[in-house]
Amino acid sequence: MNSIVEHLPIDKASEAYCGTIVYSPGGKYGPRDQEYLQLVLLHTGRLNVTIDDTCHSVTPGHAVLLKPGHREYFEFADDQETWHRWIAVRVPGFEEEYEAKLNDLPFILPISAELNKLTDLMLDMKTGTSSESPQMRCMGLAALYQFSYEHSREGGMQHVHPSVMQAKSFIHERYAEDWTLNELAEHVNVTPEHLIRLFNAHENTTPIKYLWHYRVRQAVEMLSATDHPVAEISQRCGFKSTVHFSRCLKQRTGKSPSEIRREARNYK
Structure with a gap:
């Protein structure tokens, strides 16, 4: 089944951001109210993210999809640094129009080589490029498309061993x-x-x-x-x-x- 994400045209996305950060042991972030469709790629350390009072544990090598309209709180590993990268796309009015149609997408998937490369490219592009530029919006949507595609691929295509x-x-x-x-x-x-x-x-x-x-x-x-x-x-x-x-x-x-x-x- 195709996700609604795959049908979002570029004009629906008003801006797209990306970033990379290393948290010291015991780091915390939030609480915050999520305003974006955001992918968080966890590379090292550990992450517990509480979304609307439900705690999710994330291990290195996985990407999670965060959706607008939810309250989030992040807790990172106590015994080591935690490195993650992220891509966030703002879609005005998303929670009202699309959220119910996103239920087919998972919260978490393994990080693929393709998603890593898209994140690398977007980070390289962001210097001197506005978050509202067509380039950044296209790259942000491409990452979301890739996440959606990888979920659909799990059902019918060869899964990672x-x-x-x-x-x-x-x-x-x-x-x-x-x-x-x-x-x-x-x-x-x-x-x-x-x-x-x-x-x-x-x-x-x-x-x-x-x-x-x-x-x-x-x-x-x-x-x-x-x-x-x-x-x-x-x-x-x-x-x-x-x-x-x-x-x-x-x-x-x-x-x-x-x-x-x-x-x-x-x-x-």
Whole structure:
């Protein structure tokens, strides 16, 4: 069944925002009254979100859909930092016109590679681009379309293999540790060769490449959102040394740690 989200034209969306943030251990946010259709992508840590007195627990590697007209309160992990990214689209009058038609969409889904890429692109675009611009509104709606599509795909198309989901969740929670392919495969009870085949089929990459990509993503976020020394970020994200850290960032982003941090500060 198609969701009403898939039929929202761009002129129904008045603006779209995106962001990324790292909360310190024990962080809290709210309460607030939700005014947007918002996707929250949880990458590390833990999240408990209370919506109209009902508490939902969210683990890393999942995206949740928040709907307008509800009261929300967020509580983050007590023992570690929590990193999440978000996309929010304002649709005036949404709760009156559309909310009853959104019941077919789930609250939570695994974060797909496609949804991650859309979030990356929207974050890259937002500097110097108005939240009311056609570009930002289109990207915000595209993320909502993708979430809706992935829900419909679960019913009739190939679902992500449980071993891939287990491995990704494990990586998200313990990416700083020194994992080998054999250890990851043993953790999810498959052979290393089979885990490689599964990741190639579902993620278009290998488990170890996924791990390094995730480490780089987390490191870029820490450089952008915190004042932690580069050496500390390197260690916390699982790199072998600051030299190795700088080389990996340069290969994958084209920028050094100092360039990433300087650009992030210039944008604030």
